[in-house]
Ligand SMILES: Nc1ncnc2c1ncn2[C@@H]1O[C@H](COP(=O)(O)OP(=O)(O)OP(=O)(O)O)[C@@H](O)[C@H]1O
């Protein structure tokens with residue numbers, strides 16, 4: 001029984017307001033974690049009741065307190081989650097309210113029950129069709145959503161759709177906002193596990209039963225059946241009536257996961273990601289908060305949701321850098337998942353074929369328990385990896401694929417097998433210039449070249465989204481037809497494949513072409529149905545997929561990732577190439593991988609070719625130890641930006657000038673960021689390298705909190721940064 005509180009302290013979602021105190025009117029019951037509404041001047045403010053002793057604020061006398069207006073009809077945020085929110089804000093030097101906001105998801109979800117109206121095509125035959133209506137009719141087949149969402153889907157105005165409602169072409173459907181999800185069945189279709197899988201699964205199942213904090217690193221080669229293995233732990237948690245969270249790095253992987261899940265458990269899990277419809281988001285949030293959602297699969301933002309009875313967390317493809325959020329609260333979902341498991345006293349499984357060095361180190365130190373799956377499932381063997389030295393076997397002029405790779409692709413095509421070409425570069429060409437005057441197309445808002453996209457016939461900035469049509473003539477010297485594309489992107493590789501293998505059926509897989517679940521599902525179905533011969537893709541196709549007929553992987557440019565030279569460049573290259581190589585030979589036929597490179601002697605490339613993962617990790621570990629880099633030392637970045645260059649510069653200098661002189665901490669910079677202009681803001685960076693034992697966050701706060709900057713200046717702290725641009 002919560003004690004009756006007659007005054008409360010609220011965490012509110014406006015950092016400028018700080019913390020607010022209210023009185024609790026007669027008859028209203030609140031407890032820590034309650035989501036409430038209070039008056040603020042003439043307006044209202046949403047807040048979470050927090051333990052007053054954990055939020056410092058000036059004490060307001062009882063007599064001056066205004067009463068709360070309302071307690072929202074949702075369960076109070078659990079104490080364990082409140083502690084996680086505090087931990088995250090503290091560790092990442094973020095605002096408590098910004099972290100707490102991630103737990104609430106959507107404001108609509110905070111209001112209870114009810115129905116909403118969605119629309120779908122009525123099936124009525126139109127008598128007369130405007131072009132706009134024809135577009136909508138085509139685009140909205142099988143869709144049901146609000147008018148606004150449908151308008152977005154069909155790229156027509158809401159007015160067009162309202163007209164279609166009037167004409168009876170679209171019909172309203174009443175939807176129960178809180179309709180329950182069908183239950184997942186833990187024994188729906190249990191596969192026969194291999195001996196290794198069985199052992200691993202038993203360990204996980206025991207951990208779920210034990211209900212204690214237990215972090216695992218599931219280190220299994222590509223195709224070893226990590227998913228099947230951790231599904232047994234999921235099944236056990238379902239049987240025990242607990243909730244399960246599975247984090248995936250990208251929505252693109254969800255489709256694949258959903259199908260596997262459905263085969264195993266009979267229904268889809270509850271999804272949580274940024275492209276959910278508003279009504280789905282609200283339904284999912286409420287099912288989660290009320291403990292009714294059993295299994296939730298989501299992107300990193302699913303981590304802070306208010307599960308009342310979490311029993312297991314899985315982070316799949318745990319090495320992926322996209323678990324690191326680089327705006328708003330800059331946190332790493334993989335790391336926070338482990339902390340959440342600790343607060344919840346539950347097991348957490350980090351699954352990967354190419355674990356992050358940090359995770360390997362923690363396993364070695366005995367913090368994580370390492371579970372190995374060293375063999376592929378079903379007798380499949382790991383692919384043969386061969387180096388293709390571009391200096392000795394160059395592609396023809398103006399081409400990017402070396403003859404040997406082309407020959408191998410032709411052979412696969414003749415045998416009815418599939419090939420995959422990997423190049424981690426969207427668009428047609430990364431740089432466009434004028435042949436006559438040398439003019440280069442650059443983004444007006446960013447320090448970046450514009451990337452040509454032939455599909456959309458545009459030049460686009462991959463940092464800010466700026467786009468412009470490809471002009472007929474050079475904007476500088478006015479010469480017509482003089483633009484040349486420099487270097488390859490995946491679209492250009494697709495063109496090349498069309499030239500050399502005109503009869504091959506190809507699929508281009510990038511975030512430009514696979515930007516919705518339907519497109520991804522269609523691609524997967526076609527690849528599985530052998531309606532595709534050659535897949536050309538970015539990092540989007542490197543992981544998760546299982547196409548048994550795929551027997552050749554070509555890495556178009558293995559050197560690309562090493563160019564930037566940041567801390568994790570070698571590791572990332574290793575992971576990407578090993579992952580994409582892992583798509584080959586997963587069925588009965590053996591796979592082969594050809595890595596095109598100009599630096600076969602580089603240690604990453606050599607390790608990949610030799611299949612010597614241990615050697616790679618060992619060398620990389622030593623390099624990091626020498627540099628005092630993570631996980632042996634700690635890093636933090638300070639990013640200073642302003643639309644005004646001199647303002648940004650003096651703020652950065654002021655920070656640099658007041659850097660504490662501490663034996664545990666080395667401050668580098670300020671220096672202009674590699675992306676010195678981003679979305680119209682000038683940027684400077686400082687990098688702090690600290691000893692592992694250093695109280696880095698406290699130093700940072702003591703250093704930065706007293707400083708004041710002009711309003712246009714933003715100062716961000718990035719703890720354990722992944723991006724250095
Ligand atoms: N015990 C099993 N019974 C039947 N099929 C299995 C079993 N284990 C794995 N498989 C199948 O083997 C294939 C590879 O498994 P899975 O995709 O889980 O591997 P993975 O370890 O996640 O690989 P990657 O890291 O490359 O994504 C899948 O098609 C999966 O359904």
Ligand SMILES: [Zn+2]
Nearest residue numbers: 443446461464
């Ligand atoms: Zn830009």
